Amino acid sequence: MAEHITVEKMQQMLCNKELSMRERFRGMSTLRDIGGKEAIDSLLTCLDDPSALLKHEAVFCIGQIQDPYAIPYLINVLEDTSQEPIVRHEAAEALGAIGSKEVLNILEKYRFDPVIEIAETCQLALARINWLNTNKHIQVENPYKSVDPAPASDDDNVESLKSTLLDESLPLFDRYRAMFAxxxxxxxxxxxxxxxxxxxxxxxxxxxxxxxxxxxxxxxxxxxxxxxxxxxxxxxxxxxxxxxxxxxxxxxxxxxxxxxxxxxxxxxxxxxxxxxxxxxxxxxxxxxxxxxxxxxxx
Structure with missing residues (x-):
């Protein structure tokens, strides 16, 4: 019951346009930390807000929760061309963060989107999900505790990692792995x-x-x-x-x-x-x- 009250309170904070962006972001962070369907539903309530920054952050938080419950809602955001590209990109990244094979078809559909940030995000999300499904036995350490768009490379050499990061001929997924390492x-x-x-x-x-x-x-x-x-x-x-x-x-x-x-x-x-x-x-x-x-x- 106490958690339900907290979710409701954070939703009210998130939706209150009279509050500062800082306070509304604090509400989102709390909802992300609580997780679960109610928190996701609360985060979804701000997707008609005029602020692209707020919507982008809400979708980011949903991805970090990693609950498959959010998948149909995130697909709707990705497919909604009335949403700003920064919000649609974040929806594609969130689908990759959840990591379910059921979204491979929708990511394939948008992997060549005319908005390059969205296309590249879908390509990354596809690569992440495929990597997860073929490397289930591998545990990648992340000292930052964030759900990243790609697992860190196991290469430990800075010069080698830098070379991979800067190599424009390599897939973006490989360069991201070097970046996170x-x-x-x-x-x-x-x-x-x-x-x-x-x-x-x-x-x-x-x-x-x-x-x-x-x-x-x-x-x-x-x-x-x-x-x-x-x-x-x-x-x-x-x-x-x-x-x-x-x-x-x-x-x-x-x-x-x-x-x-x-x-x-x-x-x-x-x-x-x-x-x-x-x-x-x-x-x-x-x-x-x-x-x-x-x-x-x-």
């Missing part, structure tokens, strides 16, 4: 290798790199070292400031910069508070709100 090493050397990947041609790869650089900074903090820290800030800032960069990447950079806990990063985010891309401006606002809240709690 580099992330899991959580070292200055691996950060510098990942930063090189921000020059890749794939929008999807660049967006994931921005996400995991934020993950690394959030987990390791100053332990990464000054050079790695400066490198993360530089590549994320450069991408955010690049008006020709995809909003999918720029939004992820704004979110990751919010993990930095640095005044200079906050100044950059303030510059883009009114960016013409709503998902970018909202990401900047969310990061600034999170930073302000962290100062209050110190």
């Amino acid at each position: 580099l992330r899991n090493k959580t070292s200055e050397e691996s950060v510098l290798a990942l930063a090189e990947g921000m020059k890749a041609s794939s929008i999807l790869l660049r967006h994931e790199l921005a996400f995991i650089l934020g993950q690394m900074r959030n987990k390791a903090g100053d332990a990464l070292g000054r050079k790695a820290d400066d490198t993360i800030v530089t590549v994320l800032t450069d991408a955010l400031k690049n008006s020709t960069e995809s909003s999918v990447v720029r939004h992820e950079c704004a979110t990751a910069l919010g993990e930095m806990d640095k005044n200079d990063c906050m100044q950059v985010l303030k510059e883009y508070l009114h960016d013409e891309e709503a998902v970018v401006s909202e990401s900047c606002q969310l990061s600034l709100d999170m930073y302000a809240q962290s100062l209050l709690s110190k």
Whole structure:
């Protein structure tokens, strides 16, 4: 009963447009942690919200719960071309995260979608599900506890992993595996290798790199070292400031910069508070709100 009350309370928080995005995101995070059908139903209630950022995060949380119950709802989102590409992409990624073979046909249908981020996400999700079904005996360690679009490679050599990450001729799935292996090493050397990947041609790869650089900074903090820290800030800032960069990447950079806990990063985010891309401006606002809240709690 107590859990039901919590789900109901979090749903009310999530759907309350008068609350800040930070508070609504907190409701989503709690629902993700609770899991189960009721939590998924609550997360689904915001799919008609005007904010693509909010809808994208709700779908991400549903994928992290990994409950097959969500599959038909996620398929509906993927097939709904009135939804923003960033939301449809997240639905395809969530289907891959759940990992059920029953979605292979729908992912095949959209693996050549005209929106390249959606096409590449479906290709990755297909590769992940096929890998899971042929490698059931393999347990891949993930110190970040997230459900990733690809399992980390078992290669332990940074230079080899970097070479794979940067090789445009390789399947995206192989490059993602190298990327997550580099992330899991959580070292200055691996950060510098990942930063090189921000020059890749794939929008999807660049967006994931921005996400995991934020993950690394959030987990390791100053332990990464000054050079790695400066490198993360530089590549994320450069991408955010690049008006020709995809909003999918720029939004992820704004979110990751919010993990930095640095005044200079906050100044950059303030510059883009009114960016013409709503998902970018909202990401900047969310990061600034999170930073302000962290100062209050110190």
